[in-house]
Amino acid sequence: MIDQASTYAADIDNIIIWVAVLAGFWFFVAEGVFFWLILKYRAKPGVKAQYLEGHENHVKKWVTWPHVGILAFDFVIIVMAIMVWYDVKQQLPEPDRTIRVIGQQWAWTFQHPGQDNQLDTDDDIFTVDELHVEVDQTYHFLLEATDVLHSFSIPVFRIKQDAIPGRTITGWFEATQTGEYDVQCAEICGIGHGVMAARVHIEDSDGHAAWVASAATAQ
Amino acid sequence: MIRVRSSKFVALPIVAIGIAACDSTPPPVGMARGEELFETCAPCHGETGAGNADIETPAIAGLPQWYLQSQLQSFQEGWRGQHADDIPGLRMRPMAVTLNREGDIESVSQYVASLDPTFPPSTLHGNAGVGAEQYRAVCVACHGEDGLGDEVLRAPPIVQIHDWYLLQELENYRSGARGAHPADTWGITMRANTVAMTDQTMQDVIAYVQTLR
Known part of the structure; x- marks a missing residue:
């Protein structure tokens, strides 16, 4: 499995694992019963097949009990999913920084706050296909698209958020480890979709401050 | 046993097809490969390389191979197409x-250079008379009296290019969206010649360039 580099990456992985386990449990139970019944009631000399309408309780229980069990497991999955969804998508923790992410065919433009730590000021730093963030800091991202649908995806963060022309969508993340990882577009956006790739550089406090200073000088 | 034999007969062609599909040997460098590669360019630049103003893709048909190659390399190196604006x-x-792949750029450039230039119609409304003075004072040194450019000076022909595209690129040079990379020495020359140009001057010069066709 790829790195888990955000605060909620493990939560999302856990729910995927639980869905696989719970759905997998019923898959193997159902297949086991299915093949057991085929074997048990296979054709035998002198035994005539019966047609069962399924009205009797002792027959219906083979459908009803698994149905109830699956509903119970579904309930568990839905509750877990809502909890993770709320944490990732519905709530917005107070940000340490805000960045703007703009998707266009076929590149990502990132607007970082400069040394004043405020977005939309004169010292903002614009980069193409290169996002710089500081580890252990909460970021809000303002996601926009200039032309068609895109999807802002950072696999190690477990972020995947559609970008829609005409709308600004706010999301958040907090990186938990330093490193350099892929950013990709996860929504077919034209002939160059497959090469619409960028990198996120997660730096410690000193490293990020050094990058901001060097970028400010370059601009 | 019969079924086992049948599966062998089915499997062999599938394996052969699989091996054939994995054969990634590219066609030789040249027009044929260039034509094949151009299929990727055609959705935006058009089957004839005439460009499409609606999606801001310029006419490229008939531009010199050396210029097409240099620009594709510039894009690859990040000297062009790497600015947020x-x-x-x-x-x-x-x-x-x-x-x-080795030879891709040469091949597609050769193919595009072989296409007939389209000379798209004018869309701007500059003053060609005023623009002539500016052109003869500055641009002519590299792009020539006839606007056909000079390979030695790495100046492309500009008479066959969309006027809106010329304006867009002059603005890019002026803002630093193009020609600002330290390694882009020829672009830096062009940028130096645009920083003092006003929007009107640009339109006037372009209007004059359109008269050179």
Whole structure:
């Protein structure tokens, strides 16, 4: 499995694992019963097949009990999913920084706050296909698209958020480890979709401050 | 047993097809490969390389091979199409990056250079008379009296290019969205010649260039 580099990456992985386990449990139970019944009631000399309408309780229980069990497991999955969804998508923790992410065919433009730590000021730093963030800091991202649908995806963060022309969508993340990882577009956006790739550089406090200073000088 | 034999007969062609599909030997460098590669360019630049103003793709048909090659290399190197304000360039750069086999750039450039130039109609309304003075004072040194450019000076022909595209690129040079990379020495020359140009001057010069056809 790829790195888990955000605060909620493990939560999302856990729910995927639980869905696989719970759905997998019923898959193997159902297949086991299915093949057991085929074997048990296979054709035998002198035994005539019966047609069962399924009205009797002792027959219906083979459908009803698994149905109830699956509903119970579904309930568990839905509750877990809502909890993770709320944490990732519905709530917005107070940000340490805000960045703007703009998707266009076929590149990502990132607007970082400069040394004043405020977005939309004169010292903002614009980069193409290169996002710089500081580890252990909460970021809000303002996601926009200039032309068609895109999807802002950072696999190690477990972020995947559609970008829609005409709308600004706010999301958040907090990186938990330093490193350099892929950013990709996860929504077919034209002939160059497959090469619409960028990198996120997660730096410690000193490293990020050094990058901001060097970028400010370059601009 | 019969079934086992049948499966062998089925499997052999599948394996052969699989091996054939994995054969990644590219066609030789040249027009045939260029024509094949151009299929990726055609959705935006058009089957004839005439460009499409609606999606801001310029006419490229008939531009010199050396210029097409240099620009594709510039996109690959990130000298072009790497600035947040250059939206059409941002589209072009990843497409240029896909030309990653040895000989791809040469082949597609050769093919595009072989296409007939289209000389798209004018869309701007500059004063050609005023623009002539500016052109003869500055631009002529590299692009020539006839606007056909000079390979030695790495100046492309500009008479066959969309006027809106010329304006867009002059603005890009002026803002630093193009020609600002330290390695782009020829672009830096062009940028130096645009920083003092006003919007009106640009339109006037372009109007004059259109008269050179």
